[in-house]
Amino acid sequence: MLHEPCQVRNEAALSDAPDASRGSEQRRIKSTQQDVCGTIFRCLPLFFPLTILWNWNIKRRLFAEVRDLGIVDVNITGRDIVGGLAGYNGDSSITKCYSSGTISASGSSDRWWLSGGVGGLVGLNWGTVTDCYVNGSVTIIGEDKFAGGLIGDNGGSVTQCFSAGSVSGNHSVGGLVGTNPGEVTDCYSTTTVNGDSSVNGNSVVGGLVGQNNKWGRGALEPAVGFIARCYSSGPVSGDGRVGGLVGWNAGIYIEGVVSHSLWDVLTSGRTWSAGGTGKTTAEMHTGKTFLDAGWDFMSETTNGTEDIWWILEGKDYPRLSWENAPQ
Numbered sequence: 380m381l382h383e384p385c386q387v388r389n390e391a392a393l394s395d396a397p398d399a400s401r402g403s404e405q406r407r408i409k410s411t412q413q414d415v416c417g418t419i420f421r422c423l424p425l426f427f428p429l430t431i432l433w434n435w436n437i438k439r440r441l442f443a444e445v446r447d448l449g450i451v452d453v454n455i456t457g458r459d460i461v462g463g464l465a466g467y468n469g470d471s472s473i474t475k476c477y478s479s480g481t482i483s484a485s486g487s488s489d490r491w492w493l494s495g496g497v498g499g500l501v502g503l504n505w506g507t508v509t510d511c512y513v514n515g516s517v518t519i520i521g522e523d524k525f526a527g528g529l530i531g532d533n534g535g536s537v538t539q540c541f542s543a544g545s546v547s548g549n550h551s552v553g554g555l556v557g558t559n560p561g562e563v564t565d566c567y568s569t570t571t572v573n574g575d576s577s578v579n580g581n582s583v584v585g586g587l588v589g590q591n592n593k594w595g596r597g598a599l600e601p602a603v604g605f606i607a608r609c610y611s612s613g614p615v616s617g618d619g620r621v622g623g624l625v626g627w628n629a630g631i632y633i634e635g636v637v638s639h640s641l642w643d644v645l646t647s648g649r650t651w652s653a654g655g656t657g658k659t660t661a662e663m664h665t666g667k668t669f670l671d672a673g674w675d676f677m678s679e680t681t682n683g684t685e686d687i688w689w690i691l692e693g694k695d696y697p698r699l700s701w702e703n704a705p706q
């Protein structure tokens with residue numbers, strides 16, 4: 380059954396308009412959903428060493444849960460770390476939320492410690508994001524990095540989420556996640572992904588994740604760089620490291636892991652990826668393709684009983700069971 384969270388319109392929900400010049404906001408939703416929806420943290424302006432300290436020591440005091448919240452028709456223009464729901468999610472959980480609309484960001488590499496992390500739902504995520512989706516447009520103009528349909532920079536965990544729409548950036552651009560030193564499991568993206576090489580001269584672009592590797596989570600917490608049971612089907616374009624599923628699986632850092640994940644070589648226009656297995660559209664519309672890869676479907680128990688996926692056999696890609704699954 381499709382979950383129907385409360386909806387909050389961007390202009391009515393937030394206490395004031397985003398202030399792009401400050402790059403920092405912490406605000407509480409002013410609506411009748413306030414008690415349900417909790418606090419949204421946006422763009423904490425922390426210098427890089429303090430970011431590590433925050434991650435290590437302080438963040439757990441500020442745990443928040445955002446649940447059952449839809450942010451619709453967002454129109455946000457910012458810089459550096461920007462998201463439709465939250466700019467920065469420290470160690471909190473975001474569950475059954477979605478956003479739609481347009482997000483654009485620009486920044487300069489002279490502030491490299493804040494350079495990037497722009498996502499349809501969350502800009503920079505070190506927390507837990509579950510059962511969420513985005514249908515919108517994410518664009519980075521300038522030298523900022525890490526653009527993702529759902530999350531720009533993910534050092535946390537993303538589970539059973541999807542993204543649709545379009546993402547455009549220059550370095551580390553992904554349909555779901557721009558750069559991933561965290562975990563992405565049981566997710567998909569149908570997002571159109573475009574990497575503009577004119578800024579850096581070389582783009583890193585993937586249908587699901589732009590860059591996947593074990594770096595960037597902070598000195599005291601080991602990075603994971605893990606992708607499991609995911610697929611992507613959107614068109615992918617760019618110059619440089621451009622992959623159907625993943626653009627770059629190592630960077631200059633330690634190589635990440637991509638397991639039991641697939642992409643559509645026909646709709647993506649990409650026969651190569653830094654991770655995953657390429658399949659035709661017909662194969663991607665066939666349950667057996669995914670069952671053979673160990674995916675947990677509603678129709679079987681061999682791969683598990685959590686029943687995460689279902690498929691309209693021969694007609695569509697797999698969908699998550701919390702979407703309109705047949706009862």
Ligand SMILES: [Ca+2]
Pocket residue numbers: 675676677678679680681682683684685686687
């Ligand atoms: Ca099952």
